[in-house]
Amino acid sequence: MQALSRPLQYLDGATVASLCARIDPLRAVTEAFLAVRANRSGVATEAALRWTAPDGAAARSLVLPAWHDGAYGCKIINASLGNVDRGLPRAAGLILLYDAETAEPVCIMEGAQISALRTAAVSVAALRAVRPLPTVERVALLGCGVQARTHLGLLAAHGAVKSVIVHDLSPARCDAFAEELRASLPGIDVEITADPEAAVRSAPVTLATTTTTTSYVPLAWLPEGSVFLNVSLDDAHEDVLLGAEHLFVDDWHLVSEDDTRLLGRLARAGRATAPGTEAPGARQVDADLATLLSGAYTRPITATDRTVINPFGMGVHDVALASHVYALAREEDAGLQLSR
Template sequence: MQNSSTLLRYLDGATVASLCARIDPLEVVTEAFLGVRAGRSGVAAEAALRWTAPDGTEARSLILPARHEGAYGCKIINACLGNVNRDLPRAAGLILLYDRETAAPVCVMEGAHISALRTAAVSVAALRAVRPLSTVDRVAVLGCGRQARTHLDLLAEHGAVKSVIAHDLSPSRATAFAEELRAALPEIEVETVDGPEAAVRSAPVVLATTTTTTSYVPLAWLPEGSVFLNVSLDDAAEDVLLGAEHLFVDDWHLVSEDDTRLLGRLARSGRATAPGTTVPGARQVDADLATLLSGAYNRPITATDRTVINPFGMGVHDVALATRVHAAASAADTGVLLPR
């Protein structure tokens, strides 16, 4: 019989989803942000491998190492844009957790569910810091995939959203998304529109969860007092990032080091700069999300101010959520134990 210290616990997607249902993800991501602010948590440099799949679509693999309150691990998340045409999920991945003393892997779990959940939790936690969720009655959705649905489910769980206006480049996908949403959340009114402008102009909160690499939403579309959740990072045009009254990022270093995204390119060209850093002619990011969630952001956000939340994605949130899932799985003796 093998010693338990030599075994690796594997958690499949269904098990991960079941265990996540017992956890408040907003509490976890907020705790992780505060841990980063206090130096108890953090991320290491990310690695990215990109290629072109045989069908000509873009594919990539990202590795995000992180530590959180004495826990260590990484997320490996892969995606291929061609998967949509194969009736496959766009993204799939794994999360690994390591023993603090020996550094040996102790758990490997399906990662796409946690990745989607923590992404939504960061958005909702940030939105909650900007305005009471009970006042968020209408949301515009750009991109009708898994991320959009996870965000809306989480918003609904926290008492937000009475109506949704959705747009997707694929009308059939938008229609299917609306039908599924009506069935799952019948208390929410759902409509679809052919273009993004009508959606953005009609809602105080915009959720961008597309796969675009070309910006298309100008500042003129954003209503006064609106919040733009720039989850897919490239939907908001340059004038949105430079001209909105408030601009928040999760981690400036990660944002500024990535020249594949617009805000990173603006940083590289000297047109955007870090919070607390004044450069003539550059837009200063107002604060990171750790500052916002800690209550240390001192500038008032008025009823007419437009706010952009630009979450690049930090592996610390995946590790924090995965650590909670692993603890619950160990306590319940759930999962498959594999020899290392």
């Protein structure tokens, strides 16, 4: 039998984390957005498997295929909402990369860290496009999990955030998260609140990273000139999505095809429509993030305008980051060679 063109390489979580620390994630996701805009990168149809775990918790498995500048692969990311109570991470997954010529799998790597990093990088890159990061001195955090931690760390690394106000439905989780922040980011003042309204009203930037499926943040809570990063997608009431002065999404097709998230349901009901597409009675999304990051969004964002960034999540960013990690791993012969 003819030998395969490349060995199959496995990168565990520690190796992935070490290599990710040497990558500029904001640059990587921005380049991926611009490549999508130039038709050099893109995503294929996603697959979702959802079920109820034996303990009653919602569980799901998502498969996100994508390509980026000659790199091909997919992310498999699974989650169970019951994992937090089990003392386990909510999400776990793998990223697979393929040989562009033979289509053989060439790398399997732990995926949860890259998934969290690309999510935070998309948020921070989008925020940077509408606000100079050093001017973002206060942030409200809704939800105290991995995503909140990763976002805040990335913001701090780019000169943002002097104070945060944190809210979580679990007081114990909120307290533990605050103590962790005080130890890991001692230059940031940390405040805890049991009231999400107080958090949102007090900050020019709110970061929603919860697991809620029930909207609870109305437009009236958002201060003038604020930015709402709707990472977990269902925290914002429909009046936030329909009434904010600027609304950005990463990929309208992905958003509109998903009826489990609020903006997708609004699209299916004819109440929200794609950028550049007008429909009677529908809110037109102002632009996708590729347009925003390319500098092609020309409508001014004034000092009093409220901006909502609603990133559904594109596998192209996982593949882009993973391809950088794999390139470094090959240079250094990192990871484990698996027999086929």
